[in-house]
Amino acid sequence: MRRSMRGLPPKLHDIAYDPGLVVPAADGSPLLTDHYFPLDGGDFPTLLVRSPYGRGFPWAPMYGVLLAEQGFHVVLQSCRGTGGSGGDFHLWRNEAADGRATVAWLRQQPWFSGVLGTIGPSYLGYVQWALAMDPPPELRAMVVQIGMHDPHGFFHAGGTFSLENALVVAMGLTTQHQGVPSFLRATLRLQRHLRRAAADLPLVEAYRPALGGPVPFLDGAMAHPDAGDIHWDGADVGSAADGLIVPTALIGGWHDVNLDQTLQQYERLRRAGCDTALLVGPWSHQSALQQGWPEVFTESLAWLRAHLYDDLSALRPTRVRVQVGGRGAWQDLPDWPPVLRGRRWYIDTDGALTHRAPEDTSEPLSFRYDPADPTPSLGGALAGGKAAQADNRPLEARKDVLTFTTAPLPDPVTILGPVRAILRISTDTGHADVFARLCDVDPRNRSTNVCDGIRRLQPDEEDPATVTVAMSSTAYRFPAGHRIRLQISGGAHPRFARNAGTGEPTATATRLAPVRISLHHPSVIVLPIADEAAAD
Template identity: 30%
Template sequence: MSTLFALVIGRQSACRPRAYGDSRADPREGQTLETRTEFVPVSCGANLAALVALPGPGAYPVIIVRTVYGRRNLPGIAELFGGHGYATVIQDVRGSGDSSGEFRLLAQEPEDAVQTAQWILSQPWCDGRLAILGISYLSAASIAIAAEFPEQVKAAVWVTAPVRKELLCFQDGVLRLHHTLPWTYMRKAPLSGFDPEALYRKTPLVEAIPESRDSSWASMLEEGPRSRFWDGSDLWRYVERTRVPGLHFGGWFDFLLDATLVPYAEMLRSGAPQRLIIGPWTHNGTIGGPEKISGDVSYGYWDRQGEDDAREDSVDMSSPFMDECVEWLNYWVRGVGETPAAPSVRCFVTGHRPHWAQFEAWPHPSSRAVRMYLGAERSGNIEDFAAAGSAMPGCTRESFTYDPENPCSTEGGAVWAFPKAGLTPGPSVSSVHLRQDVLAYDSEALDSPMDICGTPEVELYASSDAPDTDFVAMLLDVDEHGVARYVSDGIVRARYRNSLDREDFLAPGEIYLFRIGMKGCAHTFGPGHWVRLIVTSSSFPKFDRNPNTGESVYRSREMRKALQTVYYGRAYPSAVVLPRLG
């Protein structure tokens, strides 16, 4: 060693948030909703079950929610928004709940969504104004409505919008195993029968779900991200055409954070107002559910303060999801209340002195790329460290052996916390540096706090004796006691290092530049702390294991060890690139 899509909104969500503007005087507040089930006819003879909830007689703006998790699980949505003068349509997507037809991941949604919107607009209880509430897969299920009805859709709320394979099932060509497998499994069988230890390690992985039970698992893994299954399932074109005011929510410990940040950036280009809120939340916790994270988002800061200092629980880490939704929709749909808060980005900063920050754009407008070179002479001054490239030796190498039969275990971070099938998200303590198949690179202790806000990246010069393999990078915050906690991570699959559309295999021993994109973060490394970069080849079961054979990853019955070599110095300037503020 070197020096879900899961959605939980129940009746408890129907609690009234603070009111905005004249919405406090809404005469419908407290009235009993009129609810009924309607069946919306769509293509191929399918009928989609929908809960229609009306605040009373008359016509109203309509909030559309299209769900794969069962409309009966979301009564709180109708109760909440009905009290603010909205009709709500909560629909089971094709092949789910009480809707007929066969479920086809993503591909089915645009046509069904458009036909549903047309049906709603033809109803006497719709006043011609629409809004979208999208949460995880629910966003993908409704994105076409925002694109196809720009005049009628007045606003939208997006809590991740996983509209294509690389924002849903794959990350830089690697399967998000800990989510994709249990999520697919529970489509056809109770999750109570899911055995994580056995199914995550199933070889070949394509047999984890028998085709006789659900053929979609084998189809989506046929050629990984290049499988024909994904043809027609890319809904990104609808994101590009969306031009409505959008409120975006995400969490630092949400494994689908990219599905918040990437669509937000694209919709911002449309010129329509967009607001982004990111907190210390998980995928499910973003909407304000009871889910908690493990670890300490203050990275020990409060523990070192005196008794008179504020404690961590004085920093409000709760999600303002319901309040922000009501304010956003009231203003843009009904034209009531105050102008939504500016600036447009509000995010929680983890680490030293955790706090909420606001700024004009994401990434932070004043962030700049600072390179910390592997093998550079260490310094407590980050500027000196970044400039030390000129003082580095010409070329140094370090090697480790990656054995897919004994992968590095995932340690918290941005992972799915779904019961039984998931992991424990959050900045839990990391001990991965103690393994023999890991390279760890540390700075010296920092003289003063260092703020980063954006998306870190690792530029890694490396070789392997295998035709295909993975490289994993982890960014950790190490305190003065040597306790290391998660800040960000990323992975790259060698065969997809240039493109997800083709496979470029490795020549044994040849040196390649691997760019490892990491999760977005806003974090302060405290004085006396140091920055640690971990380089290894697995994070299991967050990601699937690369068998290193060069064969089809998901059909390979064999696994082999791979000798990995990392290079650094003037000839091969491997570095971690941090989005530093200041």
């Protein structure tokens, strides 16, 4: 790992490890645990890394080895029902109790100094928030990397089902802990079957060949779209941030599937007065731990040293650091978001995007969305290895995609913060989704996606309804001569499950019906301009 990664700090200690330790879970099930530690004498802080993805590659080299070399005891543990640990895996129900049981075991170890930190990405971030619901007194620091706290919010973004990401996550959770060969076979199987899994009906049965059979937690997530359903009781552990006093560093990517949850965590920690820091880079869920690993590891290590060793030498002076897309430069900020107000660009009937609102009498613009030929997804925040940013011209050439574009910009425009579209929408059936995307169009007419969002319309909404489509957040600089573009369509398939158009539940729908979607005036996109004097 060290030879393949430039930018990592030099090794400080020779290390050893003790594999296959048995730690009792809250119900007594054996949790298999590996212990990495420096060979030098003295007290070292302990880092707890709990994972459902196994304890081999890449977790052992990236967390066990590298962090032990920096002077930490690293306890790398397989969650209940994974990686040889006993019991049955549940997507959220056991993590808080098993985390506390592991800390109780740590207290009995002669090498445990009583100083504890946690670290990890994705679901390894979720288990940290679960432990923080009732944090043990030894917990002195957390590092949540591209992590989630709300499973429902992951599966049902904007009221739609996040189909492709759900399949990728389910594949990883069910196979990665079995070893690299099993994981690679499962990845190839999903790639072969994804198109058919997304096209056949009903969805709850169609996905099974892609994953080698039914996955109970995926069936449950698909069948319960309502966040208030009893199915999700106890799943959202985001309230841990509301009163947390444990210093917590958050790391995200502008194209990460968990970006919105990362920024929600930051906002809640700031309101609670908790010591926190935020780093957001140009990464997707995968690339944060690949191309972004030197920055991610360096940031994480600095936070752990500051709060477990009282070593502030590598800690950056500002609370927030973001990479500004379109420019590629890092920018330090005192807080996030730095821009609290936005500038509006209105859609016009001729495909323009302007600061002037069109006349109320202007005719609406409409398109036909056909779930039998759904608008495809191209780029965006995906958990798999597909490119997050892509040339959107093939997508924009379709008849079911509307685009609105500014004139070439006379000066650069930088946006920092949340992007949203406020749209007046009507449909002829009441059953539709609205997908909105911000793009950067260069002088050669290449259209590159910046951020996006989706919203499911409700049949009982007024017609036309004014709806807000949250398009996530970004830090991006549009150069002079480029144009800003807003895309509007009826979906992004298979990233999001298509709206069947019949009102049937997504999981069990067996019929498809097209819908005509009309966009009325005034409809706008609101961009957080970095120059506050220019905001309205």
